Amino acid sequence: MDKLNTLITTAIRKGRQYSRKLWVRVVIMGLLAVFVTLLSQLIEPFIPEEIAKSLNGGSADRLLQLIAVAMLSVTIFSITVMVSVFQSSSSQWTPRVQRLIMQDRTTQNTLAVFIGAYVYALLGIILRELGVYVDERAFVLFWVTVLVLAAIVINLIRWVLHLQGFGQLLDTTRQVESVTRAQFRDRLARPCLGGRPLTKAVPEGTHKITAWESGYLQHIYPEALNATAEEYDVRIYLTQTIGHYAFINAPLLEVEPMGEEPDWDALTGDLKNSISLADVREYEQDPRFGLIVMGEIGSKAMSPGVNDPGTAIDVITRVGRILSDYQDETATEPETLLAHLYVAPLDAADLLRDGFGALSRDSAGTLEVQMRLQQTFSGLMRHPDPGLCKAAKDMARKELARALQAITFEPDQQTLIQSADPEVRPK
Structure with a gap:
């Protein structure tokens, strides 16, 4: 069955x-x-x-x-x-x-x-x-x-x-937000893709399965991976996240035998059938990619050839709405636990960098965009998840310092400081 x-x-x-x-x-x-x-x-x-x-x-x-x-x-x-x-x-x-x-x-x-x-x-x-x-x-x-x-x-x-x-831009950003939010919710509905959270170091003595070609870790079939692990009586540690670019012969998985040494060639062949490496990233199973695309749209809007702060502000709001759904994957057990598969959980700091990193850097000198960015960070600092709160506070403090260096007009600096959360304002 x-x-x-x-x-x-x-x-x-x-x-x-x-x-x-x-x-x-x-x-x-x-x-x-x-x-x-x-x-x-x-x-x-x-x-x-x-x-x-x-x-x-x-x-x-x-x-x-x-x-x-x-x-x-x-x-x-x-x-x-x-x-x-x-x-x-x-x-x-x-x-x-x-x-x-x-x-x-x-x-x-x-x-x-x-x-x-x-x-x-x-x-x-x-x-x-x-x-x-x-x-x-x-x-x-x-x-x-x-x-x-x-x-x-x-x-x-x-x-x-x-x-x-x-x-059109509005329709495009809505599509990206909708797909990213759907993938984000799917991932959080089955934390760690249904496997156990990989929160500690991989045990010693594991066998490394290396990438057979260079490419992005585009897609995995967790149920099939877990079934393969059960068949060979091993534990599988997915040490790289979906969307990671793996060079040929770089470590991709680590396998821990639970009993006798398995037939490594046969096991490797079965594992390849459950993992997809490709030259591009896809939205499915990879909510971080959607956040990166949203950030790229906002960053492009702030380029000298476009100079559209309104689009950047819209993207910031949408990214903040997506991240509002975040929850710690280690806090709840998935409904169907794949006991032989260990997957690294999403990291709140990585998600914030994916969504806001390029955009905040390219808009550092634009007051209106930086104000909305600080307001969004302030909202995320009130999120129920403590990990996201801390990551948002750290990034808010860093981006505020960057913006204050780029904005030289003192009244604008004071306006930006007032828009920031009191916990990240300079002393």
């Missing part, structure tokens, strides 16, 4: 990863179009003859031709819009946000429906030319085609409404 649960959980995780890819949705809609086309042919013989002959094949032909011509043009237009938005978002904000926009569900679903409808129309036309659908019995084909047209119209309206904000 445990192996079955592991397989199901791992399959669900992989399914979630593939569901974010455009080609997967396109293939599914294409197959659905083929299925619907064949299904309509199977249903047709069960329609009473007087009803079946109420519509002839010419009626369906006109609709199929309309869909085939229109969907090709609309799909090309939609792809052009996508490419334009990807390029503009990369140049204006940060290239890291492009991958998130590429995973936009509304865009992917719309393109998948358009291509699926195009495939359906082509199949319908081909089957009509081959004589599979006869003129005398086209009742089901006609009404199925009408339903396909309705689906096209609905998705076209959604797409037009979506384009009103697609790729």
Whole structure:
């Protein structure tokens, strides 16, 4: 039963990863179009003859031709819009946000429906030319085609409404915040990815599993790792966090045998199947990456070419809202404890640096941004978690000192000091 649960959980995780890819949705809609086309042919013989002959094949032909011509043009237009938005978002904000926009569900679903409808129309036309659908019995084909047209119209309206904000700054920052907050809450709902918190030094005598290629630790399957550890009677220590860049032959995992020495080659091969190394970081399982992207957007807004303090202030507020969900992963036991897997918990100081580090440095001389930054730090210093409170206080004190050096006008300095929490003001 445990192996079955592991397989199901791992399959669900992989399914979630593939569901974010455009080609997967396109293939599914294409197959659905083929299925619907064949299904309509199977249903047709069960329609009473007087009803079946109420519509002839010419009626369906006109609709199929309309869909085939229109969907090709609309799909090309939609792809052009996508490419334009990807390029503009990369140049204006940060290239890291492009991958998130590429995973936009509304865009992917719309393109998948358009291509699926195009495939359906082509199949319908081909089957009509081959004589599979006869003129005398086209009742089901006609009404199925009408339903396909309705689906096209609905998705076209959604797409037009979506384009009103697609790729704009406010929409982009909302998407990044939403995804980051969702990943953050998922991580905290299952502290340490469901494993035991790695808060102490790894025991001596462990066997190091090194990276087989250089790349980011993009994704792991904790249930599969724990199942492998149980099979070989070992404990696995994930010494590197998700998002860490590991060079080839650098330590990635440490394994502690609980009994006899396992077959290390076989164990290493099984562990590789549960760990993903790649050339880029992803948002899933990596809430720190989302915070970094938010910080990059705010930092880019403060560049001389953009000079947009309002965006930086908006990003600070959003990062503060994300961090408000923080809780110490060592304080609670996960619902499903993976007893053979040890994972390092999130560190509050790292999260603050990810979200505010670059932004606070690049906006050190801008009073309005620094005031909002200090107000956010002051709010986080009242957070229920003592670790986050201490980290926020330390960073507030450091960033206040940096800003006071960059801002030379004394009245502005006094204004900034007054906006800071009394606990971090200079004596």
